[in-house]
Amino acid sequence: MSLDHQVLPVESRSIRPRGEAFYGRLFGWSLKWRGTQPFLVLEGGICAVTLPKINGAEVLGRLADTGCGGPAMAVLTQQGPRVAILAETDGLLPSRDSLPPHVEVLAWGTLLPLPVDSGRAEAHAEWLSAPDPRQRWLPSLDAVLASVRPR
Template identity: 80%
Template sequence: MSLDQQVLPDESLARDSIRPRGDAFYGRLFGWSLKWRGSQPFLVLENGICAVTLPKIHGNQVLVRLAETGCAGPAMAVLTQQGPRVAVLAESDGLIPPRISLPPHVEVLAWGALLPLPADSGRVEAHAEWLVEPDPRQRWLPSLDAVLSGVRPR
């Protein structure tokens, strides 16, 4: 099940108030494919972009390890039916490891999966928030191997 199916919908915000910022920022600036569900933008994980997800309780350690190795990239906290998770964006190069080779709490999303994106909506109740915001001056993503290395304990 992809994360988009796990996020609770919020139809309280008008679609038009958020779409211009999402399309301009995520779509045109970063070249990410977006899909909208109501007022919520989703990142379509395709064209070499994937996400490594893990329980939020493990997220800070992973983000610190990635920063220490110079492999920090965009990361967000996402509210799912499984509870809060951290999603770290990565470049897949088409090579996704088999599920059995990953730690049990880690999942790799790719191939058209949808990931909710933080939106500049002013909502108190958000289903996604940036932990490490994407930087327009540094638009590359760390490799999937680098992110998975940061996920595995030392």
């Protein structure tokens, strides 16, 4: 019987092994844990573009149409529900003044909560477009920002 199908005592269940294996080893992402909640540490060339969730579907559609789709999640923030699109930093980050007022670029050690498969009602993140082990690259920051600012 594989470990996935074993019934473990409640105190033995943990998302940590799956998170480390899936996010850490498979994708090479730096993780930080707070209890059972994994956080992606935005470093090593990874950043996130965040925008209000109401604008997310349109931007994700434009990214998919151009072949630049990648991992994106809905996250609960103090600003309300937002979409966080993971991207590869491809040079200097744009200044805050050069971005639309509703858009932020997060990087340099920022912690972004990662979705967990725990079924907890208080989950702070959910995948809108989950990372794909067969396509481990991220879209460039320039491509994501171009999708945020339609022509």
